[in-house]
Amino acid sequence: MNEPSLEPKPRRIWLRLLPLAVAMIIGVFLFVGLSLRPKEIPSVLIGKAVPEFDLPALPDRPKGLKTADLKGQVSLVNVFASWCVSCRAEHPLFMKLKAQGDVPVHGLNYKDEGPAAMAWLTRYGDPYDRVGHDLKGRVGIDWGVYGVPETFLINAEGRIVCKHIGPIMERDLEEKLLPAIKTLRQGGVAQC
Amino acid sequence: MLMVVLRRLVLAICLMGLAAPAWSIAVDTPLDDPVLEARAHAIHKQLRCLVCQNQSIEDSNATLARDLRMLVRERITAGDSDDAAIRFIVVRYGDWVLLRPPVKSGTVLLWFGPALLLILAIIWLVISYRRRRPPLVASTAPLSADEQARLKALLGDGGPT
Numbered sequence: 001m002n003e004p005s006l007e008p009k010p011r012r013i014w015l016r017l018l019p020l021a022v023a024m025i026i027g028v029f030l031f032v033g034l035s036l037r038p039k040e041i042p043s044v045l046i047g048k049a050v051p052e053f054d055l056p057a058l059p060d061r062p063k064g065l066k067t068a069d070l071k072g073q074v075s076l077v078n079v080f081a082s083w084c085v086s087c088r089a090e091h092p093l094f095m096k097l098k099a100q101g102d103v104p105v106h107g108l109n110y111k112d113e114g115p116a117a118m119a120w121l122t123r124y125g126d127p128y129d130r131v132g133h134d135l136k137g138r139v140g141i142d143w144g145v146y147g148v149p150e151t152f153l154i155n156a157e158g159r160i161v162c163k164h165i166g167p168i169m170e171r172d173l174e175e176k177l178l179p180a181i182k183t184l185r186q187g188g189v190a191q192c
Numbered sequence: 193m194l195m196v197v198l199r200r201l202v203l204a205i206c207l208m209g210l211a212a213p214a215w216s217i218a219v220d221t222p223l224d225d226p227v228l229e230a231r232a233h234a235i236h237k238q239l240r241c242l243v244c245q246n247q248s249i250e251d252s253n254a255t256l257a258r259d260l261r262m263l264v265r266e267r268i269t270a271g272d273s274d275d276a277a278i279r280f281i282v283v284r285y286g287d288w289v290l291l292r293p294p295v296k297s298g299t300v301l302l303w304f305g306p307a308l309l310l311i312l313a314i315i316w317l318v319i320s321y322r323r324r325r326p327p328l329v330a331s332t333a334p335l336s337a338d339e340q341a342r343l344k345a346l347l348g349d350g351g352p353t
Contacts, residue, residue, distance in 0.1 A: 041242060044286035111255070137259055144284045146242035146256055 043144050043163040050077075050158050051142035055132025058121075059114040065106050065132030071158035074184045076105045076151055076177070078128070079140065081112040082120035084148040090167035094127035097173075103181055107131035110140045110148050153177060153192065155184050162192040220258060223265050232265045235277055239264075240289045248291055 045051075054066035070077070078094060080087045094105050107128035109117045114133060121128075134140050143152070144163075151164040161180060164172060180190035223229040236250035243254035249261055260281060267277040281289055293299050301308075335343065 038245070041288050042286070044283070137256075138263075141256075141259060141263065141284055144286075146285070 040165045041146065043160070045144050045160045046162060048160055050152075050154060050160055051139070053132070053139045053142060055108070055134055055139055058109060058117050058131050058133050060118060061121075061126075061131060063130040065108065065130045067158065069106065069130055070154045071156070073156050074103060074181055075129075075154050076103060077108055077154060078105055079108045079110050079143070079145050079148050079150040079152075081110045081148050082116040083112065084110075086167040087149045088124065090149055090151075090169070091124050091127070093168055093170065093173055095125045098127040104129040108140065108143070108145075109133050110145060111135065111137040151177075153180055153184075153190075155190075161190055164192075220261055223269065228265070228268055231268055231274060232261070235264050235268070235274055236261050238278065238291055239281060240291045242285060242289065 050067055050070050052067050055064050057064035065077075076097075078090075097103060097105055105127055107130070109131055111134065114135070117131075117133070121131075132139065137145075143150075147165065149167055151168055153161040153163075155161050161184065162176075164177070168177070176192040180192040183190040223232060233250060237248050239249045239260065241247045241249045241252035241254055241257045241260075243256050244252045247257075249257040263281070264277050267280050268274070272280065278290070287293060287296075293302060295303050
């Protein structure tokens with residue numbers, strides 16, 4: 001061992017830099033944390049077949065929604081409700097999608113009164129091909145829905161490719177959903 | 193003018209009272225069988241609410257939490273074991289809903305990280321303790337003749353002369 005001496009040993013340089021290093025590591029974690037979205041819980045249903053369900057149509061509206069309707073072509077399923085404010089924000093985008101007629105958009109009307117849902121669709125426009133009326137929200141639970149709006153991308157085999165939580169913005173559509181739809185149509189494997 | 197404003201204010205407050213049902217939390221219908229109901233509560237406490245996050249569905253007022261509570265009651269009434277009822281929810285919402293995460297490859301660090309840190313800290317403590325310089329006055333060996341002489345000189349041996 002070292003000879004005992006009254007002089008304090010000069011601290012090693014790395015020991016002096018230790019606090020800085022610790023602060024930097026914490027900084028990295030905090031920085032990554034800024035872009036995390038803890039409110040968005042990843043769905044466990046990705047890659048799985050859509051749940052078995054059969055929902056009635058809204059009053060005075062043809063075509064309910066059931067499992068078999070989601071097989072055969074790429075489609076979007078949008079969970080919406082007339083009481084949901086952010087559904088109104090994404091609504092014009094679905095109207096635009098309908099006008100383009102490229103991909104069918106089906107609605108899952110979640111915990112909503114039939115007349116209220118119909119009034120909402122009359123007022124803001126009806127972009128949906130089929131709409132299932134999930135009055136009790138039980139089918140929503142089977143889909144792992146925990147907030148409205150949510151949008152699912154379904155491939156031609158009737159499997160869930162991805163789920164978007166919250167209102168869809170122009171950017172989500174252009175950068176995420178539409179490219180994924182294109183890939184699926186070309187027989188590719190899409191993620192989003 | 194002031195009276196009109198006041199009257200309207202009072203009216204508005206009264207109308208808010210009428211809307212009270214809208215604020216009220218969704219009320220559960222408990223099961224008739226107290227044993228089943230107790231089991232349901234025990235399950236509710238283990239499931240995390242997806243809306244209010246970090247609350248169990250037992251504690252949450254969210255409507256989805258209520259729906260899930262009723263769903264658990266339904267499942268155990270239908271004869272599901274506690275595990276099966278929990279699995280029913282997990283299949284739909286993932287491990288995320290479990291307040292007590294399962295031990296898996298992805299959660300090993302979560303479960304054993306603290307113990308690992310403790311062990312590392314103990315190892316570090318032992319090593320740094322061993323490396324410590326020997327204390328300057330810790331020697332208990334008797335003084336050598338040389339030291340004795342120095343001590344004597346310092347103490348001025350025999351008092352004032």
